[in-house]
Amino acid sequence: MTDFSDLGELFTFLSGHPPFDGLPDDVRARLAAESSVREFGEGTTILDGLSASPEHAFVVLAGRVGVWNFPAKAATEPGDVDEVVGPGGVFGYVVILVGAKGGPRAVALTDVTLLRLPAWAVADMFSTPAGAAFLATELARPVTPLAADEVRERTAGQIVRRAPITCPPTVTIQEAATTMTEARSGYIVVENAAREPLGILTDHDLRARVISMGRPVTDPVSAVMTAPLAAVPEAALSSDVLIEMLDRKMHYMAVLDEQAAVMGVVQDVDFLTVPTTSTFALQRRIERAAASELPEIGATIRSIFPVLWGQQAPVRHISGVAAVAIEGMVRRCIELELPVHPELKEGDFTWLSLGSVSRREVVPSSDVDSAIILKDVPGASAEEIEVRRSAALALAAAVHARLEECGIPSDTNGATAAKPRFCRTESEWLYAASEWIDAPLSNNAMMMASLLVDGRPVWGDLTLQPVAGVYQHLSEHPRAFILMLREALTAKARLRSVRDVISLRGGTFDIKAHALVPVVNIARWAALSRGSTKLQTRNRLAAGADSPVLPDDSAEVLREAFSVLERIRMEHQVGQMAADRPPSDVVSIRRLSSLDRGLLEQCVREVAAVQRRMANLAQYLDAGEW
Structure with missing residues (x-):
């Protein structure tokens, strides 16, 4: 039996399991030296993150631990367990990174020997390439299916975990840093007397603009904050916020309430609880x-x-x-x-x-x-x-x-x-x-x-x-304006061929060429007609709506159809990947469910109807009416 009180044995054990195997030897040796070995009897609750925020993560050295990840699954019967963690497995780290309640609950399924990691290890370990790779792999695993009411996507406001840490612009850098440390926060929002946000100071700002530059810590925080403050409304969908943060390489995003006041700040680790591949x-x-x-x-x-x-x-x-x-x-x-x-x-x-x-x-x-x-x-x-x-x-x-x-x-x-x-x-x-x-x-x-x-x-x-x-000035060029509208309507949503295929002889349908491209083309023209630089099809339809050729109701029809068609296309191609076939846009109608078959036909019919209305209206309008 391995003697884990021996640091050499512990070092060897960690060297054989991710993410520790990717750490430099000196870091792994320090980890072994500063961790503590704990033993728990069968049936003992090791941590209960469903009712309190755990402060430590654990590595299983021997035995098996049952882990329940969701509050709704607080039962501790072995048959209900979300995950069984064996030797080399790590648990408790996600909630530590996120810093919130909500799981996991961990119970010893057998007599177990655990390594309790020091506080510094959790954040430092996962900031390394080896830790990042481990997160990407672990969080990519399928999770337990959620109930229908849990599947609904959360908003930015729902991800906010606590009130924002704030300060006025006149406080010194040192005072702001002290407040951040006491609040265990990686940021502080700078607000004026009317509680209007001016900017944000983060750990990165302190390192890049104060420490590395040798700046006096007696300077006002306003001299080194990032401004203006990047923010989203509380109703913004979490997936949209995540993509914007990734796009802009941001680690923090302020969330504004209906009065445009900062209700909180979300950070990258908050999205560990949102479906992602880390x-x-x-x-x-x-x-x-x-x-x-x-x-x-x-x-x-x-x-x-x-x-x-x-x-x-x-x-x-x-x-x-x-x-x-x-x-x-x-x-x-x-x-x-x-x-x-x-x-x-x-x-x-x-x-x-x-x-x-x-x-x-x-x-x-x-x-x-x-x-x-x-x-x-x-x-x-x-x-x-x-x-x-x-x-x-x-x-x-x-x-x-x-x-x-x-x-x-x-x-x-x-x-x-x-x-x-x-x-x-x-x-x-x-x-x-x-x-x-x-x-x-x-x-x-x-x-x-x-x-x-x-x-x-x-x-x-x-x-x-x-x-x-x-x-952006397309509407100032009448000939190009009208010709691009006609071009946008050239790719037809092919209702007739879809009906023939569905009702007569089965077969295939190119969902991109004959359903999605027509919507993408209309959306591009609609946005240009209003001088918009939006790029996503949904956003372009919103920007170009309520015009003489594309009224609001038609734009809404196209947005809804686009969402349905995207979903059918993604499901089709993911299925092809699962079958080890090259993904393509050619859908086998006979393999669609009866519901999707009906939705596909309805969407193509509605897109074709919008195209006809736009073509008819365009005959009586010129660019000057924009």
């Missing part, structure tokens, strides 16, 4: 990954779809998390390739994500579209521009090659930054956009414009969108 940990892993690790991370990204689908996450959440992860991979590939191309420097170009990735509407079959905007250099010769362009094309080709190796395919139609027509200087893009909007029927103008107005900068100048900027 997306913040995955993002950190991507940012630090060596080239050799990228293929494995690519497999983790692909697993997002079946894992989150199994956890009953909303489709927009699954798609958004996957898109943010893919863009993280793009950035990491650029970082790895830049040193190979000395003709390019970090600020020489902006990389645009296009298509479904930029719209945050990714599914397992999605590929990656891209474009590059080369920075204009005053006085640069044509030869110098071409040297930089050649380097950018080579870099783009290498980036897409890396992505392909990771199982993230490039656009099959060649809409990538590795092609000259998608790699131009800022002035060249502006000139091209001006030509496209003035002569929409020449040089594939409408196709190129549709691709580029979907552009989302993910590297370089994140404010740079020259083509989208030109098309």
Whole structure:
């Protein structure tokens, strides 16, 4: 029998189990030395996180522990247990990271020997690459199915766990840091006398702007806070908040009540209790990954779809998390390739994500579209521009090659930054956009414009969108305005073929080409008609609604249809992945449930009806009526 009072034996044990096996030897030795070995008899309650916040996490050294994760399952009969943890297993760490009540309850199913981890270990351990990988794996496991009332997605207000820690802008940095320490908080919100939020000070701000800069701690907190305060309304859906935080690489987000006062602050670890694959940990892993690790991370990204689908996450959440992860991979590939191309420097170009990735509407079959905007250099010769362009094309080709190796395919139609027509200087893009909007029927103008107005900068100048900027003024160009409307209505929702397939002979249906693309195209045009820069289809429909051609009721029909079609498409492709088949948009009608078959037919019929109404209305209107 192993003697765990011997530090050498304990060190050896930890070396053989994740996430401890990935820790540096000195950290693992310190962990062994500062942890304490505890023994519990069969039937003993080890911790009860359902009624109090646990302060320690445990590693099972010998025996078995039963863990109940949800308050509604507080029973302790072995048959009701959510999880049985054996030697090498860790429990209690999620609630420590989140810092809230709500589980787990842990009971010894046999006589057990446990290692109680010191307080510093829990946060420090999971901030390492090994800890992040462990979290990504553990939290990706399917959870116990929830009751219908528990499946509803929570709002930002429901995730807030306590009132915000606040201070006035006149307090010193030292006083603010002391308040944060006493409150065991990683942030403090700075408010004025009227309780209006001015900004936020976080642990990161203290390290980056005070400690590393040698700034006097007697300076006012307003001198180092992050402002303005990033915030969302309390009614915002948790999945949307998570994706925005991932997008902006934020660890804290303020939540405002109906009076626009700060009701609390959510942070990244709060989302450990929201269905995710530990997306913040995955993002950190991507940012630090060596080239050799990228293929494995690519497999983790692909697993997002079946894992989150199994956890009953909303489709927009699954798609958004996957898109943010893919863009993280793009950035990491650029970082790895830049040193190979000395003709390019970090600020020489902006990389645009296009298509479904930029719209945050990714599914397992999605590929990656891209474009590059080369920075204009005053006085640069044509030869110098071409040297930089050649380097950018080579870099783009290498980036897409890396992505392909990771199982993230490039656009099959060649809409990538590795092609000259998608790699131009800022002035060249502006000139091209001006030509496209003035002569929409020449040089594939409408196709190129549709691709580029979907552009989302993910590297370089994140404010740079020259083509989208030109098309914000679409309504000032009547000919292009009407032609783009007609183009948006060209891809027809094919009700007749769907009815034939369903009622006569079975068969297949391309849900993307004949149902989703028509909605995406209408939404893009509707947003441009109002000068909106929104990218997601739902947001574009909201921005373009209540217009002469797309009234509110029609926009709502399209939003509802889009949600249903997205769900059917995601379920179909996740099913294909489970059957080890390549995911595609071709749906077998006969394999759909009768409910989904009916919903699909209804959605296509309603989208087609909206298209007809829009086409009829457009005959009597011109751009001047906008």
